[in-house]
Amino acid sequence: MVAPEQNDRADQPDGGLLAKQERGDNAPALSVSELSGALKRTVEGTFAHVRVRGEISGWKRAASGHCYFTLKDENSCLDAVLWRGQAGRLAFQPEDGAEVVATGKITTYPGRSKYQISVASMELAGEGALMALLDRRRKALAAEGLFAPERKRELPYFPRVIGVITSPTGAVIRDILHRLEDRCPTHVLVWPVPVQGEAAAPAIAAAIRGMAALTGDGPLPRPDLMIVARGGGSIEDLWAFNEEVVVRAAADCTIPLISAVGHETDTTLIDHAADKRAPTPTAAAEMAVPVRRELVNYVGELGFRAGKALGRGLDRSAERLGHVAARLPSPLQLIDQREQRVDDLGDRLSRALGARAQRAHGDLAAVAGRLDRRLIDQKIHRGEERLAGLWRLAQLAHPDKPLSRGYARITDGDGRTLTRAADAREAARLSLHFADGQVHAVPEGSEGAGSAPRKTAPVARKPRKSYRTANQPGLFDAPGDSGDE
Structure with a gap:
């Protein structure tokens, strides 16, 4: 049996392959964009303002500044988007696991056929959720070692410059200045910041890093000690001091830092990162300087x-x-x-010298008795004979000794004795030494060779002085000579 619809399609000329729209049809075909637009208008018109409570999951901040995440509970999840303008006005830093209440509107995203909530504002879902977020953040930062005791430094005993980061209009700065004036006046450098609200956390972090970056070479001195202070308040009022950006700036600070946020029972994360925690701003001033x-x-x-x-x-x-x-x-x-x-030594010295002289006289007398005059004369005679022989040898070796036998000694103009004919021919002038004098000559072939040589008078010799007596022979006389030349 053939179905009725099949019979109807069989009766159609195109076999039922083409869509047809008959007159009076109240359900015309819509395009995808038309249907998506209709759904968008319907959803946004119906859910123009909603408040949704859920847990943040998959938090991500894009490069554009927009934030994308998911709100979920035990059974369902809802995509969410937080535009850049609204994200900058949040009073806390969202993170995964935080339970929040998001206010906004439901909208659709036709490009992916999905719906999401466009968040206009977001708050933590009660104080319990806030404390849970604070505890998770504290554990995460502690695991990085930012709160380790070994990171903390001792405060200077007498700081010359103290930097204070706080609100310039509150009572905190007046209490700190008044307490410092009472205890020990010192130079105070104030960096004004908001201590509550959306802009507080980045301003406090920037102030900590900016004050630590001072070198002292410019118009502002570098502080020896830093105080971050705020008065008391609720956990929401103090939340800026729990933000991660503030805690990391305090942990990285190169100047010893005192945290004085809230009253004695108030505790923030900056207290764990600072070098010292003061229960109040006034106590911080007392801790900073001595009395x-x-x-x-x-x-x-x-x-x-x-x-x-x-x-x-x-x-x-x-x-x-x-x-x-x-x-x-x-x-x-x-x-x-x-x-x-001294007197004793003087007496002993005189006696010792006399005794020594007597002993020397006795020794001399004993030696003189043993001396023989003939031995002395023989030694003197032998010495005279040796000396006479040496003198005769010296006379025989003298270069002028052969002159008396007809020889002549020739010297050049410089007085050097010439022994070769070649040296004589090369000399300009010659001197011929004889026993009775010398004659100057010019070698043949040299200038002035034709002139007659000039004869010089003999040089008279000075007789040698004799020291012997008339009857005593000379030391150098031969035996039998009278001693006269």
């Missing part, structure tokens, strides 16, 4: 104790000096002893 009056009294006491200690030391030194001086002999006694010693 000037107490410091002056303490210095005076130290001076007094030092003077007493110095006096006791001088007294002990004088006492020891007295004991030592009492055991020392007087200078006169020392001099008298030395004088007596």
Whole structure:
């Protein structure tokens, strides 16, 4: 059996393949865009303002500044978008796991056939959710070591410049300045910031980093100590000091930092990252500087104790000096002893010299008795004979000795003795030395060779002085000579 519809299609000329729209049809075909637009208008018109409570999941901030995440509960999930303008006005930093209440409108995204909530504002879902978020953030930052005790530094005992980061119009700055004035006046550098609201956290973080970046070379001095302060309030009022950007700036600060946020029972995450936590801003000022009056009294006491200690030391030194001086002999006694010693040595010296002279005289007498005059004469005679022989050898070796036998000695103009004919021909002038004088000559072939040589008069010799007596032969005379030349 054939179905009725099939029979109807069989009766159609195109076999039922083409869509047809008959007259009076109240359901015309819509395009996808038309249907998506109709759905969008319907959804946005029906859910133009909604408040949704759920847990944040998949939080992501795009480069454009828009934030995308999902709100979920036990059974369902809802996509959400937070535009850049609304994201900058949030009072807290959203993160996964935080339970929030989002206010906005439901809208559709035709490009993906999905719906989402466009968030206009968002708050934490009650104080319990806020505390849960705070606890998760505290554990995460502690796991990174930002709260480790070994990171904390000691505060300077007497800071010359103190930097204070707080609101310039609140009572906190007046309390700090007043307390510092009472205890120990010092130079204070104030960096004004908002301490509550959406802009507080980035401003506080920027102030901490900016004050730590001061070098002291410019118009502003570099603080030796820093105080971040705020008065008391609810957890929502103090939430800026729980933001991660503030905590990291405090942990990275290179200047010792005191956190003075809230009252004694208030605790924020910056308290864990700071080097010291003060229960109140006034207590921070007390912690920063000592009491000037107490410091002056303490210095005076130290001076007094030092003077007493110095006096006791001088007294002990004088006492020891007295004991030592009492055991020392007087200078006169020392001099008298030395004088007596000198006198004793003088007497002993004179006696010793006399005894020594007597012994030397006796030794000389004993030696003189053993001396023989003939031995002395023989030694003198042998010495004279050796000396005479040496003198004769010296006379025979003298270069002028052969001149008496007809020889001549030739020298050049410089007085050098010439032994070769070639040297004589090369000389400009020659001197011929004879026994009775010298004659100058010019070699043949040189300038002036035709002139007659000039004869010089003989040089008279000076007789040698004799030291012998008339009857005593000379030391160099041969035996039998009279000693006269």
